[in-house]
Amino acid sequence: MPHVAARIILNEHLSFDDVLLRPLYSEVRSRDDVSLVTELSSGLKLDLPLLAANMDTVCGESMAITLAEMGGIGVLHRKMIPGERLRIVKTMVANNQKVGVAVGVHTLLSEIMAYLDCGVSMLVLDIAHGDSAHALDRVHQIRSVVEKRNSSTCVMGGNVATPEAVQRMYNAGAHSVKVGIGPGSACTTRIKTGVGIPQVTTILECSQAADEYGISCVADGGMKTPGDVAKALALGADAVMIGGMLSGTDEAPGELVAIGSKQFKEFRGMASKAVGSLYEEGASGMVPYKGSVKSIVWDICKGLRSAFSYSGANNVEQFHLKAELIKISMASVAMSKAYGLPNG
Numbered sequence: 001m002p003h004v005a006a007r008i009i010l011n012e013h014l015s016f017d018d019v020l021l022r023p024l025y026s027e028v029r030s031r032d033d034v035s036l037v038t039e040l041s042s043g044l045k046l047d048l049p050l051l052a053a054n055m056d057t058v059c060g061e062s063m064a065i066t067l068a069e070m071g072g073i074g075v076l077h078r079k080m081i082p083g084e085r086l087r088i089v090k091t092m093v094a095n096n097q098k099v100g101v102a103v104g105v106h107t108l109l110s111e112i113m114a115y116l117d118c119g120v121s122m123l124v125l126d127i128a129h130g131d132s133a134h135a136l137d138r139v140h141q142i143r144s145v146v147e148k149r150n151s152s153t154c155v156m157g158g159n160v161a162t163p164e165a166v167q168r169m170y171n172a173g174a175h176s177v178k179v180g181i182g183p184g185s186a187c188t189t190r191i192k193t194g195v196g197i198p199q200v201t202t203i204l205e206c207s208q209a210a211d212e213y214g215i216s217c218v219a220d221g222g223m224k225t226p227g228d229v230a231k232a233l234a235l236g237a238d239a240v241m242i243g244g245m246l247s248g249t250d251e252a253p254g255e256l257v258a259i260g261s262k263q264f265k266e267f268r269g270m271a272s273k274a275v276g277s278l279y280e281e282g283a284s285g286m287v288p289y290k291g292s293v294k295s296i297v298w299d300i301c302k303g304l305r306s307a308f309s310y311s312g313a314n315n316v317e318q319f320h321l322k323a324e325l326i327k328i329s330m331a332s333v334a335m336s337k338a339y340g341l342p343n344g
Contacts, residue, residue: 014200015183016228017333022324026312031305035315036071038238040216041175043152044121046098047071048301049233049316051218053243054078054102054126055186057267060253061088063246063293068097070297075100075124075241077270082111086118093119100156102126105138112145115153122154124178126270128189128281130158131165136172143173159220161197163209170213177215178241179206183222185244186269189281200235200325207236226303233304233316234323243267245300249293256289263289 028034038049050072052059056079059067064074076085076099085101092099100122101115112123123142127135139157146153157169158178169177180203182189182196190196199222210217219237223229223245232240246252247267254265268274269282290296313319328336 013198014327015198016200016222016224016231018198018327019200019231019325020328020332020336021227021231021234021307021310022326023310024312024322024324026309028309028312028314031302031309033314034305034308036301036304038216038316040122040156040218040238041152041154044073044098044154044175046073046239048297049237049239049304050229050297050300051075051100051239051241052246053184053220053241054100054124055243055247055268055270056080057254057265058243058246058252062251063249063253064088064099065092065097066251066293067297068092068099070294072297073098073100073121075102075122078102078104078107078126079270086114089115089118089120093121098122100124100154103142105134109141109145112142113149116146116149116151119151120153122156122176124156125158128159129181130160130178131162131168136168139169139172139174143175156218158218160206161202163205166206166209166215166217167213170210170215175215176218176238177206177210178218178220179203179237180220180222184220184269185222185224186267186283187221187281188269188283192281200231203232203235203237207238210238211236226300227307229300230304230307231325233319234307234311234325236320238316244287245296246293248287248290249296250291251293257286259286265289 039045048071052074054075054077056077059074067074098121102124143155154175156176157174161181183199203219207217216238218239219232220241248265256263264286267287268284274284311323313322
């Protein structure tokens, strides 16, 4: 049998530490004038472009309520008892709060219809490889049920990492697409499988495709700082989904654990052994206790408003149009930190 070698794409692919936003002329007089409002579908507008990841150590009831109160949205994870998730959705919708629910390829359609009948804001297909036949079939089924119910619920498909996959998600009926394969802080997909695309390149290429097809793009994973969130939006993402940055907070599920004189909470990937995954592609461990998530969200928002002002943008749409990013060297990465301080 003749040997056929794997095709190698030699174009350079970038991660968040490889780029910086280039400062531009600005007429933004005050950061308070900047709007962070974003739209994921015609039926889902957010005051903040932030989604809490559907992880069992990140987004339960408390996180979902707090994010909704602040203008973002939490996505309830799939490890919850369906009846409990339904109760949370009913309660939050009754209080005019936006909430999302993660569903899988095997989630019963009757359960999905129950969420829709309660007025859930968003249904998120939760699968590692969204660019697969069974995932796309499921997105199509969910969109069909949404239309039959005459619902304004946003259907989000993912995760994907290529423009071609975005097109297939659009064809399947997704209103929004979640992008990122392997960049999450608790994800080991790239180590275990050798699969993935650096997140900056993924967001840039996938957001351009999403714009072409008229759907929104959510960057999922890889963001460690408010600056990374700003870069993701500058690259064309309409919002970001974050997990690790929100872990260890009061609102994250789980009990505080004292280790010595410090307190911690568990944080784990949803494909980790700790969750029960037979194909382990996630890590688990303890993260330092961080206090209320509100301070983290406000810190992100302050960073975003400043980033917008540095680019001369008053809102997300202008930021997409005006922002410029530059590729930097490893020496520049080191100089981007507070290197003059011991803990910089």
